[in-house]
Amino acid sequence: MKQQKIDLTPEQTIRRLVDYMPDFYKTHKQFINCVEYLNHREWELALESLIELADETEHYFSEEFWFGLADSxxxxxxxxxxxxxxxxxxxxxxHIKTTTPFGWTTIKYDDTLFQHHISEKLKEEWSTTRREKDNVHEFLTKEGVHLKSQGRSGFLYISEKGKIAEVEFELGINGLILYFNSLTNWSLPTKQILMADEKQKIKIDINNWALKTKNAIEFDD
Incomplete structure (x- = not known):
């Protein structure tokens, strides 16, 4: 059965575009203007602000972004x-000869070099889906290091005192390459800043796990 497309009002569309805006743009004057106009129910001015945001940055916003604004x-x-x-x-x-996904923007430096900004809300949705697939909540009561892989990449979930930290990895030539530098927070049950001593203990726990399970690992720090 074909899923029916939801017909959104201009307000709903613009609010959705604002919700999925990458953080990079949230200090831009036009984004701030857009939020203010939304709060005052000035839909046309809010729409104009998003157009001007794209124009002033000269970045390529997603096709869905432009479809939404055109429809509104x-x-x-x-x-x-x-x-x-x-x-x-x-x-x-x-100009870029490719599709930019919703919640992304593309910056073109030349015909071979591109950069993307991605919505934090979108990233969190991806993380939620991945955690559900990996049954991560089961680890809250199972202290230790747990490995979940999808092909050549995956995550180590480190559970301690009812909290879970996540370290992404990929399979390298000599074993698992751990992206430990990017670990800054406990992820579950709520996002909390990771203290320096906590991060050091997690590193020790991972090393002990690797020795016990005979997994070759390499930290990126």
Whole structure:
């Protein structure tokens, strides 16, 4: 059975685009303006602010971003703005020749070098899906180091006193390469800053686990 597409109001569409905006843009004047206009129920001005955000940064926003703005502009009978938004979709096709996923933006340096900003909300949704797949909540009561892999990459889940920290890894030539530098927080049951002594203990726990299980590991720090 084909899933029916939800028809959103301009307010709902713009709020969704704001919710999934990468953090990189949240201090930009036009983003701040957009949030303020939303709070004052000024939908047209909020829409204009998002258009100006993309224009001023000269970054490539997702096709879904522009489709959403074009649809909202049409519903508000702003035909010129709707046409402009659709032109940005064609501009993406011509300039970067690839699709930018929703919640992402693309920065083009040259024909071979691109950079992306990704929504933190989107990343958290990915993490939630991954944790559910890995049954991570089961580890809250099972202290120690737990490995879950998906092919050549995965996560170590370190459980201690009802809290879980996560360390991403990939399979290298000599064993597991652990991205330990990026570990800054306990992930569950709530996100909490990891203290320096806690991080050091986690490193010791991982080393002890590796010796016990005969897993070759390499820290990136």
């Amino acid at each position: 502009a049409e519903k508000m009978r702003l035909s010129d703005k709707a046409d402009y938004c659709r032109k940005q979709i064609k501009k993406n096709e011509q």
